[in-house]
Amino acid sequence: MIAVALLLLISTVNALPEGAPTKACETLIPNHRGIPPQTGKAPYEITPIPQEDHVLVTVKSNLDFPIGGIILHARMPDGRIGGVFEPIEDDVHTITCDNPHDTITHNDPSPKPSVAVKWRPPSGYEGPIIFNSTVCQNFATCWVGIKSEPIQILAGGNIPNTIKTSTIRTSTSPHYTPQEETTRHIQFDSFYDGCDDTKKCFGAPDGCVATQNCKVVAAITVVSDRYQIELKSQSAKWAGLGLSTDATMGDDSVVECVNEGNGVKAYLSWTIPRPNLGVFRVANQEGIKLVNHSLIDDTLYCKVLRDAKTRVNNVDFDLINNKYHLLVAAGKRIKDKSVGFHDIDYLPSATSGYLSDTGKVVGASKLLVRLHGAFMLAAWIGTASVGTLLARYYRKTWVGKTICGKDLWFAWHRFFMICTWALTTVAFILIFVFLKGWSGETSNPHAILGCVVTALCFLQPIGAFFRPHPGTPKRAIFNWLHWLGGNAAHILAIVTIFFAVKLNKADLPEWFDYILAAFVAFHVVMHLVLSILGCASENSSNQRISSFPMKDMGGSGKISDHMVNVDAPYSWTRKLLLSIYVLVCGGFVIALIVVVVLAPKAS
Known part of the structure; x- marks a missing residue:
């Protein structure tokens, strides 16, 4: 028994003889011959007390347990060790983990009732600090990852006279798992x-x-x-x-x-x-x-x-x-x-108030901006895209079917383009009502391009109203101008929407571009597929079809009798592709409008 007692005494005296080594800086886990740290609540507390030009940090046990060994440092929210310690008594000294004198450890393993040191924040630092420590009662009994209450360092390195907590998690190190289910959290921005x-x-x-x-x-x-x-x-x-x-x-x-x-x-x-x-x-x-x-x-x-x-x-x-x-x-x-x-x-701010009043201040509404964006998206990603597709590829589909005396394709084309005109007009007015003038973001061409698109949108129905009768000499000129104006407006409108993502007032996230790019890719693929299908249809029937309005730019108006009231080949395939296009295009419009209305960049 005496021999066993002497062995225990020797192990206690020789434990932690010169303080913690620097290899313990990262994890705070002592390497005591593989002996695991304690898993229960630590009987020690770290108390930071702000002083005039430093923080007095005290480590002790409310149960009067002695401190045999210790390692203590201060961590910032990103996990870096910061600040400089200054020992007050001779039982501890500083070591270097990341920077000189940024960590405290013991001089010898003799029992100490408490440890008190001074700590000064890093130069120019603003934000929270938490003190982290491992305390060993003896060689075999250690508690790892003991935390203090957070302390806020103000701008210029000023130390406040109060300590605050809040709801953002911090950790001692990447390798340390807190032993408590409920832990203190700190606020990153005071x-x-x-x-x-x-x-x-x-x-x-x-x-x-x-x-x-x-x-x-x-x-x-x-x-x-x-x-x-x-x-x-x-x-x-x-x-x-x-x-x-x-x-x-x-x-x-x-x-x-x-x-x-x-x-x-x-x-x-x-x-x-x-x-x-x-x-x-x-x-x-x-x-x-x-x-x-x-x-x-x-x-x-x-x-x-x-x-x-x-x-x-x-x-x-x-x-x-x-x-x-x-x-x-x-x-x-x-x-x-x-x-x-x-x-x-x-x-x-939405309303005026006295500067001395506290309480929530609400920003002025951006409803008109949101509506402007939503209407433009519905017009140029939605109705204009479907309307141009109908005019280009569906002249020989639903042949013989009419609405109000007009061919089915033309009736729907006109409907979608009237919707495009109305949505664009309202959106154009709304943004000027909101801005009460020209856009201040002069480095972004969105405003100029938007005005060009709106002008082209106005000219299209005016030109269509005065279009020459089929077979007249000027019909070919009208066909070319109408095709050119419509396609130019549609392409410019989509480019303008891309520029809108960069506008400050839009509050749109960068990934909005990816949704737009996906739509453009889908739109191009559908045009390519319908063009190939048109070529196959023409070869199959050995007749000239009107799926390609560019082929009728001559405006002669002469159509073979056997083409009248006959759908071009692959009619059902074109109808299926149109259904797919309308559904997918509608999905893109809904997704884009939801992003514009919710403005996730602002949240």
Whole structure:
């Protein structure tokens, strides 16, 4: 028995003699001769206490269990180890896992009632930190992956005096599985703390504050007799918050946060209404003060104090007694003494309100934009595609059958093209009602091409109304012009839709292009199949059929008697292909309209 006791004593004394090795940095699992760690709840807790310029981190047991060995470091949400430790007592020292002094371990395995160290965040870091540790009571009894409550590091490396938790999961390492079924989660972005509760927040796209994924966001807090404005945007050269008496840009006071390359600056600006839409910085920059800023991982942030009462471009702004619409915007380009177009995002608030009021702020409706897109898709992917297919390949199908005295193919062709004209006209009007002028996204040709398509769409029915009678000399000219105008409008319309995906206001995802490309491929394949079928039909009957309107461009009007009231060969095959085309084309239209209406890029 004495010998056994001595062996146990020796093993305890020799356990963890010089601290954890660096090979334990990644997993925090001690290599104690294959002895597995404990699986139950750890009797130790890690407590981070924010101080003026550091965090005091204490590890101890509420059950007064001693600490024999320890390894402790701080992890960021992406799993990286960060910060610098400074021992307070002589029972621990620092080691290097990723960076010098980023991890703490014990000096010797003697029992310690607790371990207390100082920790300072990485330079310029903003976000959450969780402290992770493995604590060994002795050589054979260790608990792996003990976590602290998360602590938020603010912009500029400031340490808040409170600790917060939220609902995004983090892990100690890729190899560690938390031993508890219910674990603490952390919030990756402290900017949204207090939104709609203690501060007024508004971001774009609409609804992004709730999901914390805004492309540009502003937060307003009353601080004494001033208003604190925080702005944040990803991949931006500038972000701005405008105060407007209406929901449209023009004659508005704007606070800009600008990355000028040599630092982040804040300015007061003024927007110019249409038709000369733009922005300029006012001469008098009094009334605002930049108090904090950062540029981390391509994310622009600034905090500005604005006086409650300011005079901007000879207009008085009283933030206490007046209500204002909020305008948030961000862009990737800046000009000399100005900012570029808001090509990241732009959104006005639906209603005006006091800046001191908290609660959810809703963006102005984009219903007219959604309807514009839906109507154009229904017109040019749907009705125009079916209408042109009928005119090109179905003149000798359903021969002898009429509607209101018109051949069946022609009646349906006219119906679908009238629908195309009506949908295009309404969509064209809606977008101008929404914009109240020309599009500001001048680098994108969508607006110009859309106007060309609309003009061609108007000319087609006018030309058809004055078409010469079959057999007259000018009928051939009409046939060519009508064919050219219709095909040009259809092709340009689809190209225009592709450009719409890049529009900021459309909120369409990049994968929208793939659906459009799939439709184009299907459309081309169907035309190819019907063309081949037309050739086979012509060879089979040894007669000239009218499946190809281009072959009748001469306009003589002379048709052999044996062709009258006779369907061309393979009529049922063409009918089957038409049914397939209409069904698939309808499916594409529905899918595309659903994407436009739901605008998944905005969610």
